[in-house]
Amino acid sequence: MRTALVGGGASGIGHAVAERLAGSGDRVVITGRRADALEAAASQLSGAVGDGPAREVHALVSDMADPTSAVAAMDEVDDRYGGLDVLVLNAGGPPPGGILDLDDARWREASELLLLGPLRLARLAMPGMAKRGFGRVVFVTSTAVRQPQPDLAASVVLRSAVTAAAKLLSREFATDGVTVNCVAPGATSTERRTQILTNRARAAHLGFDELDAQDLAHIPAGRAARPAEIAAAVAFLASDDAAYINGTVLTVDGGRTETI
Structure with a gap:
């Protein structure tokens, strides 16, 4: 059984990724800063679904921005499960x-x-991962790294840096079976998108529904993504089938990004 650590697993894209990986038979450790939300999410994700096998999901309180917390989290994963096979680096904006x-x-x-x-x-x-001969690292970034959004400057600048870092990391242990890739979601039906549109609506003196409709009109698919659709891309890059995909960015945006 593989062990996967998923950041931000209590809600949104992280929750959907955890559900997808657990449903595929992985042991999943979800992390975040709020113990109550994590425990509730782990409880909801655990257990059998229909006639399928029981899903193993654990909660681990950890703050990605705190160096001490990150080291403690990785030590606990090593001690409990003997190491990590899949690392999904997903953080709130x-x-x-x-x-x-x-x-x-x-x-x-x-x-x-x-x-x-x-x-x-x-x-x-x-x-x-390299020592054990297998590893999958997936950074969840944003299509804003390819098509910048002026009111999301910190996300644009720093996720662009993450994309460059992922490219460099992809070279480090490629011969040892470890891959590093990015998934760049476009508009996705999460609390984050609601917050962004609410701020934009307030600044533009528009109603939320009006701005939401304007935003969706720019997406060829005509809708925002479901978190499960982003999770499917992450799960693919974390799979054995993606062993020869390394150092790339998989855009999941319904066709919105205009760059080639």
């Missing part, structure tokens, strides 16, 4: 704001969450 709206403190806070924290976990996990 920072507060919105333009490139000149964010002060140094907010840049540092966002950097710990989106860049330094994920890199720290990858640095802790990948050598063990």
